[in-house]
Every structure is written in structure tokens, then in C-alpha cells.
Amino acid sequence: MLFVPFLERDFRNRFSNSFFGGMWALLQPLLQLAVYAFVFGYVFKARIPGADAPGYVPFLVVALWPWTAFAEAVLRSTTVIQDNAALIGKVALPREVLVLASVSTSFLLHGAGFLIAMLVLRMFGVPVDLYWLPPAMALYIPLFALASGFALALSAIQVFVRDLSQALAQLLPLGMFCAPVFYDRELLPERFRAWLDVNPFTFYAESFRALLLDHGAFSLGRLLVAALIAALVLFAGHRLFRRLDPHFEDFL
Amino acid sequence: MTDVLIKATGLGKAYPKAHRAGDRLRALGRLLFRRGDPDRVVVLHDVNLEVKRGESLGLIGANGAGKSTLLKLVTGVLTPTEGSVAVHGSIGALLELGAGFHPEYSGRDNVAMAAALHGLSGATLRERLPCIIEFADIGHYIDEPVKHYSSGMVVRLGFAVIAALRPDVLITDEVLAVGDESFQKKCIRWMQQYLDDGGTLVLVSHSMYHVQKLCRHACWLRDGMVAMAGDVFDVTQAYLAWHERNSVPDEARTIGAGAAAGVEFHVARMTLNDDMSERPLLLDPGSSMRIGVRIHSRDGRIPCIAVGIVRADGTPVYGTSSEMDHHVPQRGEGSEYVADIEFPDIALLPGSYSVRVHAMDPEGVRVFDTMERIVTIRGASREFGMVRLAHRWHASSGARAS
Numbered sequence: 202m203l204f205v206p207f208l209e210r211d212f213r214n215r216f217s218n219s220f221f222g223g224m225w226a227l228l229q230p231l232l233q234l235a236v237y238a239f240v241f242g243y244v245f246k247a248r249i250p251g252a253d254a255p256g257y258v259p260f261l262v263v264a265l266w267p268w269t270a271f272a273e274a275v276l277r278s279t280t281v282i283q284d285n286a287a288l289i290g291k292v293a294l295p296r297e298v299l300v301l302a303s304v305s306t307s308f309l310l311h312g313a314g315f316l317i318a319m320l321v322l323r324m325f326g327v328p329v330d331l332y333w334l335p336p337a338m339a340l341y342i343p344l345f346a347l348a349s350g351f352a353l354a355l356s357a358i359q360v361f362v363r364d365l366s367q368a369l370a371q372l373l374p375l376g377m378f379c380a381p382v383f384y385d386r387e388l389l390p391e392r393f394r395a396w397l398d399v400n401p402f403t404f405y406a407e408s409f410r411a412l413l414l415d416h417g418a419f420s421l422g423r424l425l426v427a428a429l430i431a432a433l434v435l436f437a438g439h440r441l442f443r444r445l446d447p448h449f450e451d452f453l
Numbered sequence: 454m455t456d457v458l459i460k461a462t463g464l465g466k467a468y469p470k471a472h473r474a475g476d477r478l479r480a481l482g483r484l485l486f487r488r489g490d491p492d493r494v495v496v497l498h499d500v501n502l503e504v505k506r507g508e509s510l511g512l513i514g515a516n517g518a519g520k521s522t523l524l525k526l527v528t529g530v531l532t533p534t535e536g537s538v539a540v541h542g543s544i545g546a547l548l549e550l551g552a553g554f555h556p557e558y559s560g561r562d563n564v565a566m567a568a569a570l571h572g573l574s575g576a577t578l579r580e581r582l583p584c585i586i587e588f589a590d591i592g593h594y595i596d597e598p599v600k601h602y603s604s605g606m607v608v609r610l611g612f613a614v615i616a617a618l619r620p621d622v623l624i625t626d627e628v629l630a631v632g633d634e635s636f637q638k639k640c641i642r643w644m645q646q647y648l649d650d651g652g653t654l655v656l657v658s659h660s661m662y663h664v665q666k667l668c669r670h671a672c673w674l675r676d677g678m679v680a681m682a683g684d685v686f687d688v689t690q691a692y693l694a695w696h697e698r699n700s701v702p703d704e705a706r707t708i709g710a711g712a713a714a715g716v717e718f719h720v721a722r723m724t725l726n727d728d729m730s731e732r733p734l735l736l737d738p739g740s741s742m743r744i745g746v747r748i749h750s751r752d753g754r755i756p757c758i759a760v761g762i763v764r765a766d767g768t769p770v771y772g773t774s775s776e777m778d779h780h781v782p783q784r785g786e787g788s789e790y791v792a793d794i795e796f797p798d799i800a801l802l803p804g805s806y807s808v809r810v811h812a813m814d815p816e817g818v819r820v821f822d823t824m825e826r827i828v829t830i831r832g833a834s835r836e837f838g839m840v841r842l843a844h845r846w847h848a849s850s851g852a853r854a855s
Contacts, residue, residue: 292530361477
């Protein structure tokens, strides 16, 4: 029951005291889209090889938005226990709520941004398959579970090892470049291509493209594996969080 | 009505020693792989405590004795390292300052959040919000961010929220010390009403007056262990006596320290009816009170001695000074000045009072040091107020002559 007030609070934390307030939720994806269109479409004139390949901007946007949701959720949630030390030291509450509310904010904001970006791309004539948009949005569910699992584990460890959030800010971009977000799997030399599957995000990047841009194939088997991994990470993350939770107050 | 709301058995808490980042990393490893770690500071050990419904318990003890830690364990903010604590019923706790308010949000938003944290539904909150705002009585500040509040205002709001929750057990940690007098009185009145209605209270305070006024039982923590528990008067007396024993050997040193610290005038000693212990002085109404003061003057100048009597809640009753009364303190041993002041046939009504003695500069302008003692006037009286004013009843001149 505490989830809703914390979610509200997290939303307000992001936009409080800013001139446009909640409008930023809408403005951000549009501005970001415009920047990518300019840099990659106009300046670099980036292209994906292949006869019926989509344009580079839709190719990028479809994978980058879910990644941003994931990376931001993990990065922001990592410090959430530490940031709420004052509250934790005064009031007894289930601390998972803090982490989940923070992850949810990122996913809600960037999920909505994703929808806006898809609609805008469609308006500019990119053949985004709106019929497959609802199933594509459902991919956010295992992604959310994956992010929550990481966030729970990392936020608990952050209480003890404060270097984590610093390191994470460097490691997350590395994680992004180790997944086919900015490039296509086909562009890699043959022997590296299979390695991409080690990165759990590879599945999401490629599946969003398969569903929405009809680029590559969507596989139910891989979805099952991805869902299983997400569930495992969530389970393990929660276990770790529970294990360390009684000791937070000693180290905050 | 005798059900136990809080029960602590062999309760203990130890904090890990974590000064450097490396210690934290090692601690994490130990926690993850469930190995014991010897590097701990014990702050609370083997505390057995029972609070029944309708009981009021005062927790007393010196700074660092583990009072706040005990409260945190009871509220569930901390996890015990040994023993266990069981709580039945809802707890409303105001731990130290702040109550977990977010500094960026307005008081109103924080109230909503605090209410949600204590499991109050939105509808109930809307219904009680006017009550909370009225109780806190901080005016337009309710819509200002909490970061602009004074510490007194934060406590006002925090207490107002807890009061509105009407918990089974009310836990407050040094709340009264921060509020101003009118708010202290309001809190005390509220807590008394709450206790009369069958509420249960656990109070931490350094004010023995508050503890004695509100609690029937007391528990004295010393170095993380229960030194004494039982009737509030027995425990507070023993606690004050312990403080006194502790401070006597230090007396010579504190005088030296006071002089070294640059205090020009210093109250070296204060006696009430020739008694210099720190126990409350018990007097019968109408008896006389003699206050003996010895002031240490660093540079040998003659100090001004001010004496005041205040009600235990801080309301002034009477005050005067040697300078006002043109009395010159006599030179005592060394650079000390002594003076006695006597209040014959003291007119105070029964109740608890504080007698304060201040060391001031010769001009009677600046206060350098203060010493305080408690005086209790025994007995009961149906008169109102603090002082019996001399009065006489007369047959009215307007009465019809018969």
C-alpha cells in the first residue's frame, strides 16, 4: 500500500521546482528523438545494410528507449536506500518499496516516452508496426523484472560499498555497447556474434526491432529464456536484499 | 486490560565497527556468507522489559546509555543482534528529530506521507488533517518546505501527526526538549489525556519533572544495560543520586575547567536549607527556604548573584538579584564570593518548582553560569495559581446593616 505514495513522491522528486514540471516527461522523448534524427540521420547519415533494412534512427530508437529505461532504473535505484537513510532511520517500513517505486518511475516515464516516440516516428512515415505495439510493450514486463532484480541487489550492496554507484555509471554504458543497441548483430565479425547473447539486453533490443520494424526474427524460445533469466535475477536480487536488509541501519 | 504490548527478552544491539571503506567491504562479505564478526561495539545488552496496556514508562539514562537504540529496536527500525522484542498493537513513534520528513516537501505533503507510512488511509487522513494542522499550530509554514522549519516546528508537526494516529503505544524520544513552553504544555496535556483514555506511553526524557509527571514506571539504562526499573519516583531518585555521586569528585576539576575556559563568574556551590545534594528539596507550605550561593570570580571582581524561582514547566514565579537589593556578596575563600538569601514563610502553593541561581557580572547585565535545584512543596491545596497572596475577607461595606 506504501507503493503508490512513494511512486508519487519519486515522480515529484524528478520534476519538482522545474519550470515545465511534468511536461518534461513529454518533452524529453521528443527532444531526444530530434537530436538522434539530426546527428545520425543528417550529420552521420548512418545506415543499416540490407535492402529492406529500416532507417538508422528508428533502428536505434526502438532499442535505445528500453535500454534507457533499464539503465536509468538500475542506476537511480542503486542509491535509493542510501538517499532515504533519514527515513529508514526513523520509520519502520518495508524497504523494497523504495527500490520498486524508483524502478517503476523510470519504466513508466520511459515507457510512455517510447510510445510517444513510436507514434512520432509513424507520423514521419516510418513503417512502425502499430499492430505489434501492444506485444512489444509487454516485453517491458520481463525487462522490468530484470531491472528490479538488479536494482534490489545493487541498492543493498551500495549501502555497504559506496563505490558501486560510481562504478556502475561507467559500467552501464559498457553494457550498452556490448548489446546490439547502436549496431546490428550482422555488423560484427562472425566469431563475436554469438557472444552477444551473454548480455541479457540483446534479446530485448533485437525483439523490439523484430516486432516493430520487422527487422530480424522474433523467437518465442528466446522469450522464455529471457523471462526465466529475469525471474531468476529478481529472485536472487530479492534474496540478497532480504539478507542485507536487517543490517542497513548499521551502515547507513 | 493487562495484555503485554511490548516485551523485550535478552534484547541487545551491537554496531559493527566500520570506520574505513575496507571494513564495510569485509562486513558485507561476512553478512553474505553468514560468518560471525567479533568487531562490534555493544550499545545495548540483555535488556528485559515489559510494557502492559495502559502503562506509562519513562526511559532515563545519561547520553549514550542506549535509550534511543532501545526505542529503535522496539519500533523495528533496528534489528536486534541478540534476544528479541515482540510488539503487539500499533506503534506511533517520534524518534529524535524529524520523524523522517523530507526537507524539500511542504509540511502538508510530509504529513500525508507520514500518515501513509503509518498505514492511515487517504479518507481518514483528510478527515484528521485539520486536527493535525491545528495541533501543530505553525501557521502558514504548513505549506512551506520542511527545510525552512525550525527544529521546534518540525517537532510540532511530527507530534501532531503521531497524536492524530492515536496509536496503541506512543513512543517519543526527547520531543518535549525542543518545543517551546506552550507546545510542551500542549503535548503534556495531550499525553495525559491519552494516558487517561487507556493509552500506553514510552517516553525518553532528561527532564525528571516530565518523567515523574507523565510516567508511573521508569527504567534507567546505564551503559546499555538496565540499571534499575520500577516505580518512577524510586528510579528517578536513584538516577539523580547517581549523577550526584558522579559529579562530586569532578567538582574541583570543573571549577578549574570553568576558569580555564574563560568563564569569569562561575557558580561553585549552591545549597538549599544547608543541603547541597542534588535531590529535590521537600518543603512544607509556609516553611522558610534559605539558598546559599558561592560564586567563583576569576578576576576577583564582586559578582552579582541572581536567584529565581520558576514553576517546573518554566513559568517564572519570582526573581531578584543582589544588585537589585543592594546586597554585596561577602568574600569567601580564595576568589569566591558567598551570599545567602532567605525566603521566610514561603508562599508557594504545593507543587514542583525549580530554584535557579545565576552568576552575573557586577553590573547585573550578563549571565555567566546557572545552577538549578528542584524544590517540591508538599501537601494539597484547593487554591489556584502558584503563590498564596496575602488576603483577608471583609464584611462588605455595602452589606445591609442588620
